[in-house]
């Protein structure tokens with residue numbers, strides 16, 4: 103990092119020093135933070151536009167509060183980069199999102215300024231409220247508690263559950279609504295329209311003469327808080343005050359105010375600090391502020407690939423690339439929707455991530471972006487299924503965890519034909535433990551009626567989707583965030599609970615569930631060179647498991663190795679153990695490869711897989727004598743939370 107270029111930032115070892123900086127120096131600091139953000143994305147993909155948008159808000163917050171004592175949660179946590187820079191992590195910043203380096207989300211293991219890992223959106227109000235309540239019960243009543251929540255995260259149901267409880271608790275609490283008009287894609291729904299109306303409110307634009315008249319009634323001198331309250335009263339009298347929805351929920355609504363004006367932000371923060379009840383401060387920011395291409399196309403610049411800034415123009419470092427499983431899945435959905443008019447698809451605010459923009463364009467009536475509302479999405483899909491449609495719920499594995507109860511009650515219990523497509527199932531690499539999709543086998547296979555599948559390669563995926571759309575009950579299929587691979591063969595047709603045998607060998611069997619299958623084929627090839635001949639089986643189904651094929655291997659082979667890119671606890675290997683044990687077979691020669699019972703850090707996907715023994719060499723090692731085998735439970739970096 104060229105520290106000389108960042109005179110203020112490179113010296114800022116504590117946010118407490120912000121107090122001593124002049125207005126000009128704080129503006130200079132904001133410019134330096136933006137420069138560092140631009141430098142980072144010239145080296146690798148990272149969250150960008152959201153971070154550019156919160157620079158001034160972040161500086162103002164740290165200038166007015168002391169978050170070693172006070173409480174601050176950024177929600178969603180990808181807006182954390184300026185906060186990391188200001189809280190003493192400038193010199194490590196170039197390690198962002200790299201294995202062993204800084205995490206792209208708040209991380210309590212990195213700094214006392216990071217309280218929760220907030221990779222999943224919407225929980226900040228609830229956790230801040232808990233902190234508030236806990237501090238109160240412990241007698242620490244002088245701490246300020248602040249949640250900064252994005253307008254994309256704001257429609258999450260848990261936000262309203264928290265608001266409902268905030269007014270009951272009757273304690274001071276500051277919620278800052280960071281309104282940049284965007285989720286990753288343009289925000290959707292009634293709350294979005296409501297926020298749009300508030301943004302055009304005259305209190306913000308100041309265009310109407312009534313505002314000027316109302317505010318002119320208030321003396322300019324005197325206590326700023328009293329003045330502010332008087333202003334509010336006058337504004338309300340003049341019918342200019344927005345935010346009634348929040349007021350009626352028991353929050354004092356203040357704003358909207360300009361989120362790029364540090365002195366103004368500080369003035370308001372000083373005022374609200376003195377209030378006693380819950381407050382919602384509506385701050386208007388621009389996603390991508392300070393870098394024109396990002397402000398103009400915040401969707402692309404949410405997490406852009408590495409690019410160089412050529413005089414204000416972004417020039418990508420690499421273009422093109424091979425299709426990913428996400429592309430294959432999108433194309434499969436699209437062709438199903440072309441062929442059948444009863445098929446619908448829904449995403450919870452991840453249209454861009456799931457690459458479904460062409461579906462949104464072509465089938466606007468059968469495509470649903472529900473916002474960050476996964477629980478709602480699943481229950482909504484259940485309703486559509488009951489009405490006779492064939493809904494596809496396309497949600498990342500990790501975010502679908504939000505809706506486990508709706509999967510249970512609304513879908514599985516009613517045996518409704520909803521298809522779950524779980525993108526990002528497996529290690530999501532630079533995002534880390536909040537985003538790795540490792541638990542879905544465990545949380546899906548426990549429910550009766552549910553069919554749980556995993557394509558072994560790209561050829562399996564469209565076949566599985568087609569199969570699933572013809573089932574009478576619920577089903578799921580999962581695929582990771584990586585380049586699609588196809589094993590050369592004529593894939594066997596998909597049959598319920600039927601695995602596919604790729605090759606046979608008498609020395610052992612590799613039974614793969616999911617897209618590590620090509621690594622298993624490589625491992626078998628490596629072993630064959632050493633004279634060890636193993637079968638490779640594409641399990642395809644976690645539930646119902648192919649008892650016949652798999653238990654045959656268990657009976658006949660000296661060693662059976664199950665492979666999955668999922669948590670071992672409750673996963674595919676566990677299903678094999680259960681089936682063998684239920685059959686009265688010995689299980690001592692079954693070895694499970696997968697993710698150990700720890701949270702796995704961010705890092706390069708291939709390196710993480712190798713460190714966990716899930717690359718071809720690691721899978722082959724499982725067949726070698728014990729001393730040469732490394733147990734997955736001793737591998738991989740973990741993170742304790």
Ligand SMILES: Cc1ncc(C[n+]2csc(CCOP(=O)(O)OP(=O)(O)O)c2C)c(N)n1
Nearest residue numbers: 152221222223252253254255284285286451
């Ligand atoms: C529960 C959950 N669902 C989906 C996501 C994926 N996601 C990450 S950021 C984001 C948009 C958040 O919008 P906003 O809070 O307004 O932040 P902005 O990026 O606009 O600053 C989404 C949908 C998530 N993090 N958590």
